[in-house]
Amino acid sequence: MTKNQAGSVALVLSGIIFLLMFISGNPLLSLGHGDTQMRFATRRRRVIEEAEEAPPxxxxxxxxxxxxMDPLASRDASFIRTSARVYExxxxxxxxxxxxxxxxxxxxxDNSLFDISVVTPDRHVISVELKALQNPVSTSVVHRLAGVVxxxxxxxxxxxxxxxxxxAEEALRRAQxxxxxxxSVQWRDESDSAALKGAVLGLLREVGYISSNGH
Structure with missing residues (x-):
């Protein structure tokens, strides 16, 4: 029992909205009742925009x-694009x-084909293609790289x-x-850096590079 009917309506409406969010999995963009405004999804956009400018x-x-905090963010196109750029x-x-x-x-x-180039002082080159993906690497990615190289x-x-x-592993083996x-090497964070370094050095030996220290 309350005389604050506007407040009660706002609470009931908020409860219904949160229940719908829970069932549907959709974020709440805004909710207004009189002077009451609630905004949540803007946080995702703000974090993504700040990530674009922040150190990697x-x-x-x-x-x-x-x-x-927001599992649905991984399906957001802007989140996916920003994640790929941060990974690069x-x-x-x-x-x-x-x-x-x-x-x-x-x-x-060739800027249209590769993302990074590693060039030794005597001009041996390793061209690097980056893939920040949601799923394992498919054979089409390997075939494309093999065709270009x-x-x-x-x-x-x-x-x-x-x-x-x-x-894809079998396609890579056949190409080699x-x-x-x-x-190919999987790099998720610095714990995989030894494998990354080994992959680059292994390819450099394949293309004829021999460093001064024999590595």
Whole structure:
């Protein structure tokens, strides 16, 4: 029993909206009742926009926190695009750290085909294709990389946050056995950096590079 009918209506309406959100999984964009305004989905947009400008590690932490608090964020097109860009910046920064003696560029030798190029002082090149995916890497990605590298003198490295499917692993193995200088490595964070470095060095040996220290 209350005389505050407007307040009671607002509470009931809010409860209904939250119940619908729970059932449907959709975020609440806004709710107004008189002077009462509630806005929630703008938080997702704000986090994504700030991640675009933040240093890559901070951006990664922010996006991970957002996806934990807001599971539907991973289906948001802007979240997916920003996550891919942040992933590219992370891999680029890690390659710079791992290979200070090389020239590492965020533009491939052919900008339309690769995301990063790693060039040794004597001009041996590893072209890197990045894939930040929601699912394991498919055979079509491997076939595309193999086709491009087959007509070039560079080595081709696929770096993804996801593992290869079994079919993609088999396609990669067949391409390598046919003489195609390609490789793949899963890189999710700095714990995978030893594998990333090993993949780059292995391809450099494939294309004829021998460093001064024998690595």
């Amino acid at each position: 590690r901070e951006a990664r932490s922010a996006l991970e926190a957002l996806s934990t 910046r992370l891999v680029y920064a890690e390659l710079l750290r791992l290979f200070p003696e090389f020239s590492v560029s965020q533009e491939g030798i 087959a007509i070039s003198i560079t080595g081709g490295l696929l770096v993804s946050n996801q593992r290869l499917t079994r079919a 056995e046919s003489g195609n200088k390609i490789s």
